[in-house]
């Protein structure tokens with residue numbers, strides 16, 4: 470029997486492990502054109518990258534229909550989030566976020582000296598908007614919303630985010646983390662583009678790590694009001710997006726349609742996986758990202774071990790559940806086999 474894989478961030482399958490389904494990565498390699506752009510750019514690695522990241526920012530502004538001064542980029546959206554919180558918070562301040570949600574949130578808040586205020590999800594893995602609004606105090610600087618929520622899967626709706634924007638005090642920044650937005654098919658999902666023009670304190674976080682498949686290069690960004698973004702840019706690490714990452718991101722935006730076709734294929738697999746698991750009797754929350762959540766509570770470790778024995782590295786959350794990233798068709802078939810056997814074995 471294999472030892473239970475203790476989760477280490479960034480861990481890769483070892484030995485008998487055949488598939489890494491633990492970090493919500495894209496199972497597809499970069500498109501050939503993206504690889505060529507990176508290889509070509511590598512010839513100039515003796516030079517610093519474009520400090521202003523002009524080409525990438527221009528392409529992102531065009532994609533989002535905003536001005537270039539409304540976009541800030543960084544070394545992954547986690548770094549952009551850290552920059553934003555550093556610019557915003559000091560000791561004694563508070564940041565409200567859902568929990569369980571993305572594990573980087575409390576860490577990014579702690580780095581600033583501020584206090585994380587985690588608000589439990591509803592039983593179906595959604596943000597509890599009532600409780601989150603009630604958790605806001607005079608010290609709250611930001612409320613962090615994760616849609617779809619990692620690791621549980623459901624989105625925040627337009628009505629929920631509108632409510633936060635209407636009811637949270639006007640000096641509280643509303644940060645909407647849309648890391649998995651391209652995988653969403655729930656029509657009720659918040660449409661951040663419709664809200665940005667009318668709401669000065671709304672900031673949207675995006676990443677190239679998921680739908681664009683560039684997790685290894687580290688590119689993320691935020692979109693918001695120019696005055697806020699100027700402050701976040703000032704707090705950013707100089708040359709925060711390296712030269713290869715800049716060209717890969719620009720090329721990925723050029724080839725966005727091809728990348729979104731891959732996302733469509735992953736969504737088909739995700740929906741097949743969810744339907745299969747539910748058919749076996751699993752209670753799976755609405756899965757709108759490239760991952761599914763099995764809320765098995767105390768059995769998280771045992772279930773992760775069962776997957777490990779079949780060569781699948783998944784992500785256990787002790788006492789809560791197991792998150793499984795959507796891989797290719799074969800990987801999803803194997804997930805279904807293991808999950809079915811686990812249920813049958815009681």
Ligand code: PMP
Nearest residue numbers: 545546547571619648676678689
């Ligand atoms: N937000 C959420 C909700 C995530 O799950 C992740 C990655 N796991 C990120 C942000 C981080 O993305 P990046 O690779 O751009 O730092």
